[in-house]
Amino acid sequence: MLISITPISQASELWLIIVNQYGEPISDKVQVVVIGGRAEPYNATYWLAKTNASKILVKVYRMGLCVGEFQLMPNGTYRLRVLVGDMLIQASRSLTPRVKLLGTNQSWILTGEPSYIIEDLPYGTYEFEIVGTSFRKVIYWEGGVVSIGRTYEVAPEVILKAMPLMAAPAIGASAYKLKHKHRRRKARAKPKRIKKAKTKRVKKARSKARDRKPKTLAEALLMTEV
Secondary structure: OOOOOOOOOEEEEEEEEEEEOOOEHHHOOEEEEEOOOOEEOOOOEEEEEEEEEEEEEEEEEEEEEEEEEEEEEEOOOHHHHEEEEEEEEEOOOOOEEEEEEEEOOOOOOOOOOEEEEEEEEEEEEEEEEEEOOEEEEEEOOOOOOOEEEEEEEEEEEHHHHHOOOHHHHOOOOOEEEEEEEEEOOOOOOOOOEOOOOOOHHHHHHHHHHHOOOOOOOOHHHEEEEE
């Protein structure tokens, strides 16, 4: 009697490095979803994806928003550049801005500094407000500087004549203006970076993890940037 044995196909592996617009690895800050396979974080630099398909669709999420989609072939190592950026916010020290990424539960309250950098934010719609005021502004941000400045509206001349002893700035109504410039520029003061604090032990471990390459067949394959 002849017995036929059908071999079980072995899953193919893909090694993924997710980078921001500056080419810096941010694999530990994103979520990766593979249509036609599965993916899991390998270390701070690599995601390991496995599939039995001849082609897969990879979606990368940052803060709940999709920041990149890629169609990839199995058995390779890929660098995937996604749509994120560092938001530079400039405001007076006396103001307390609140920034909210609409459509998610992500928000930041900024206090005590003339400028701030929130790192690796997804491009999308953000709401800006000043705590304690009625100021609200919604913009679609895809990189660049956001400046929140204060101006004064001087009272009309007829009011000045009625109150000759009061100076114009004293009767001015305060207002706030938001300017969004796409071109990046340096802040006058060193910006405060908004990110989670990391202990020396975690930093040292992540540094070693980034330098350690996976010990697989993919290690010998040509690095391909998508």
